[in-house]
Amino acid sequence: MPAGAPPHKPIANDPGAQRRLDMCRLLLEGVDGVCVSALELERDGPSYTVDTLRAIHESHPQAELTFIVGADIAGTLPAWHEPAELLQLAELAVAARPGSDRDGLLEALAPIGDPARVCFLDAPLIDASSSLVRERVAESAPIERLVGAAVADYIAEHGLYGPHAQTVSQ
Secondary structure, eight states, rough: OOOOOOOOOOOOTTOOHHHHHHHHHHHHHTTTTOOOOGGGGGGGSSOHHHHHHHHHHHOOOOOOOOEEEEEEHHTTTGGGSSHHHHHHEEEEEEOOOOOOOHHHHHHHGGGGOGGGEEEEOHHHHHOOOOOHHHHHHTTTTOOHHHHHHHHHHHHHHHHOOOOOOOOOOO
């Protein structure tokens, strides 16, 4: 699900909602059991994760939701909009990031919810982020291993994230 209008940080060199949605669809094309949602793009105003989770619960009341986030972002959750409600609506699955500390993260999250609602994904560390993709595009460095060939081709075709890229207003 591409972000709508994140209230906590603007999207650098934002190519616009439709292009971000297109890239998500290209990335997941042919992947079974996963789909792309435009839910946040269809709402006006800031995109609070808690509101997105509420909307999913309204349309799928029996669904058990898991919110997957990197450890770097998980540590900021206490400052998010209605963080305790967020952990009531979904379990939190945390992907390790270089230098992340599980105990420290659990301690940071303790004031907003039950630590039993937090799990850690045991997967290899992959040095990939949207910032890294934008940096590599600006340097004309390859990005296929970060985003896949279809998305890399789309970024090149539309001139996204490079030094002369235009930011699209939301």
